[in-house]
Amino acid sequence: MPSQHKKNGELESLGQRLSNVKAKGAKSPPDNKVISSANMGWRMILELVVGMLLGILLGLGLDYLFDTRPVFLIIMALFGFAGGVRAMMRTAKELDK
Amino acid sequence: MATGSESSFDIRPMDQFIISPLFSEGDLNWYTFTNQSLWMLIALLGIIGLFVFGIRKGDVVPGRIQSIAEVVYVFVHKMVVDIAGQEGLKYFPYIFSLFLLILFGNVLGLLPYSFTFTSHIAVTGILALLVFVSVTVLGFIRNGVRFLSLFWISSAPLALRPVLLVIEVISYFVRPVSHSIRLAGNMMAGHAVIKVFAGFAGVMGLGAIAPIFAIVAVYGLEMLVVVIQAYVFTILTCVYLNDALHPGH
Numbered sequence A: 001m002p003s004q005h006k007k008n009g010e011l012e013s014l015g016q017r018l019s020n021v022k023a024k025g026a027k028s029p030p031d032n033k034v035i036s037s038a039n040m041g042w043r044m045i046l047e048l049v050v051g052m053l054l055g056i057l058l059g060l061g062l063d064y065l066f067d068t069r070p071v072f073l074i075i076m077a078l079f080g081f082a083g084g085v086r087a088m089m090r091t092a093k094e095l096d097k
Numbered sequence B: 001m002a003t004g005s006e007s008s009f010d011i012r013p014m015d016q017f018i019i020s021p022l023f024s025e026g027d028l029n030w031y032t033f034t035n036q037s038l039w040m041l042i043a044l045l046g047i048i049g050l051f052v053f054g055i056r057k058g059d060v061v062p063g064r065i066q067s068i069a070e071v072v073y074v075f076v077h078k079m080v081v082d083i084a085g086q087e088g089l090k091y092f093p094y095i096f097s098l099f100l101l102i103l104f105g106n107v108l109g110l111l112p113y114s115f116t117f118t119s120h121i122a123v124t125g126i127l128a129l130l131v132f133v134s135v136t137v138l139g140f141i142r143n144g145v146r147f148l149s150l151f152w153i154s155s156a157p158l159a160l161r162p163v164l165l166v167i168e169v170i171s172y173f174v175r176p177v178s179h180s181i182r183l184a185g186n187m188m189a190g191h192a193v194i195k196v197f198a199g200f201a202g203v204m205g206l207g208a209i210a211p212i213f214a215i216v217a218v219y220g221l222e223m224l225v226v227v228i229q230a231y232v233f234t235i236l237t238c239v240y241l242n243d244a245l246h247p248g249h
Helices: A002-025 A027-066 A069-096 B035-053 B064-082 B086-109 B121-150 B161-203 B205-247
Strands: none
Touching: A027 A069, A027 B086, A027 B161, A027 B205, A069 B161, B035 B064, B035 B086, B064 B205, B086 B121, B086 B161, B086 B205, B121 B161, B121 B205, B161 B205
């Protein structure tokens, strides 16, 4: 059957083209990785800053409660910074996996 | 404005984020129908359109709309399994709804004259808070008091543990804040930049061609950013979910 034969040939060429496209698609992941590492960078920066801000706000709040203006502000800002670094390190560990 | 009488150079890039009532005058109440409610409703209709009417026929060989729906579904499904494991699939509906709401909100916000509801901390903050609270509650339900060992580092010397406790608690609370600021900040920044360039184009006459090209470039970048931010919000939800399901890793 000639038509059947022709169809098989078409199918084969389609398979060939498909695998070509797939081979091309396999090269795309590095591009994806660039985006995700940039995202990771932003995430870490944000965590660092937010940690410090949270600490400062906590310190201000505690000072307001106990009327000890700079004491808790200083202590909690340092704790906040440490917390931010901790959150950042956790993100970095995630990157390692 | 600084320009005084020559008020043509009057850029207000943040005006686009103002929430205003659509069908009434005066104050905003919780029941007031605002431009924000309108665009949330449109996003909802878009999601329903895509996933209810788009795949109603359920063809084996999907058509255009159906393949979009299937690709999105498989994408999020794979993300949940990759990060949170098979156990995480129980919470897939919630994560998928989050992804769709944010994706539609971001993409619809790119339309001219539209309103980007994901540019408001009030919206992203609630979304992040819901994730934070539900993940924390889930952690307690799944692991009981053992979940608290996340904050009480037993490998450290006893004298240091209270100090580490404070640090750990702060670093735990960093999550919802950074989670919400990232999405709202990205959306707001991109839209404000476009508005600023558009303001330049308005006063430059023939030279406006430069800012117009800049708008096209920024808009292209924004197309990328809106999808990536929806993706990032979802993937972080999966990460937090995974931490609650398997603490101590």
